[in-house]
Amino acid sequence: MCKSLQLLLFWYSGHPIVYFWLLPAYLLWYILLPKLAGERLFSDPLARVVFILFVLLSTPVGIHHQYLDPGISEGFKFIAMTNTMFLLLPSLLTAFTVVASMEHGARQRGGEGYFSWLTALPWRDPAFTGMALAGLVFAFGGFTGIVNAGMNINYLVHNSLWVPGHIHTQVGTAVALTFMAGSYWLVPQLTGNRLVGRRIALVQVVLWFVGIVFMTNSMYRGGLIGMPRRTAEPEYQGFDYEIAAGSIGELNAQLAIGGVLLFVSTVVFLAIVFLTLFNADSEPVDDGTIPPPLSGPDDSPRVLDNLKLWVAIALALIVFAYAFPLREHRLERRALRSRYRSVPGDRRSGARGSAGDRCRQRYGAVARSLE
Amino acid sequence: MRTSPAKLLVLVALCLVVLVELRTALAFVGVEVSVLETVGVGVVAVALLLVWGFGVGRETGSESESAE
């Protein structure tokens, strides 16, 4: 298959896949986090709006991974950028709803003041603390997402170490740390066994938090001075990075320290879960109820439940975002084919070699130079 | 203790995170802090937090927390 079509289809599915990871974490934040904080979800209608925005916008944005790829016109990249910026809304709404739910819970537990209600949250519970810290990292990761999403700033960070920085704050922490913290609640619930080493579990989630900040901070800084991703020794001979603060050695050391902390944290997590699986000591299983939200489904406008409508709009958006780039791709291919046909005696032309080959020749060189 | 061990742990972690990120943020406005200086400030800040946390005093926040 032609390389530019391959890339288009890869990111058509590649971007929605990040929500395949994120939405289970969202479920834990919307259902388990308020419950652990001792209270109820702030608003059910707002949660519905968030999930409908994901239905609408998770797919027609894949081109935001291709701002620098050839074969797609700037205008279609711009459409993808607009959709991406709208996609920030559900994340911002989630930050609001989840924090509001926690605040309400904390105030029910006797928390007071503008900020001191935070001290009334159940920090000793590793499931709560892990998810809260993961949410905090997600907030900052969202800002790096905005940087990636702006077409012009993307040219600065694309394919640099900045992008693995974004990856590890988002899927590597917002999602992975939430899953680990959630396991500290879920595994005892599934097995009926008491969690082994609650205090060590607390240290484990905090260790992940510190480790990821060390690692991603150096990745972001490295990316900004132009360190490429997927490159083991990004110091070329006779070339020096113009680093704003510190040195390359120090950035590498910070990345390595962060990685080691993360590795230790992972080993501790696996050990705790493994030991819990075989722990004979039992724990009372949760009653299995979800506390009713403060503002319930009855407050929600009926139109939010009309899934047919939202799926139809989503399909229309996908067609709008992808039909034209696909058509553009076909036209390009046809133009290439006729151009090569019109050169008589050209060895590359005519029946020999498919149109895909020529497309590869044309785009391959450009794409390789960007990779 | 003035606070619970769990909250103290989270505070120390936040302190380390702020130190790492603040160094970057300060570099943007032309204030360069060396690694050694950062480590120095970090040791002092964490020590102060620990002294405050383990100091004699009433625990703030909810009562249920102290029931370790």
Ligand code: HEM
């Ligand atoms: C908050 C909203 C988000 C925005 C606006 C955003 C935007 C972007 C953009 C524009 C890129 C392309 C960067 C480039 O290669 O130049 C990117 C990369 C990436 N994003 Fe996000 N993102 C967001 C959230 C997330 C979430 C929640 C996850 C995972 C759970 C995620 C995972 C990834 C991954 C894995 C990549 C790198 C893909 C690769 O290997 O090239 N992002 N993001």
Ligand code: HEM
């Ligand atoms: C022990 C913890 C971890 C460490 C030390 C670590 C380290 C790294 C490093 C050094 C890179 C390569 C950066 C480069 O391009 O030069 C990387 C890439 C990546 N990591 Fe991690 N990581 C960890 C955990 C995770 C987790 C939990 C996830 C997701 C759930 C994740 C997802 C990824 C992805 C998607 C890439 C990009 C791979 C690519 O470029 O194709 N990592 N990681």
Ligand SMILES: [Cu+2]
């Ligand atoms: Cu994406």
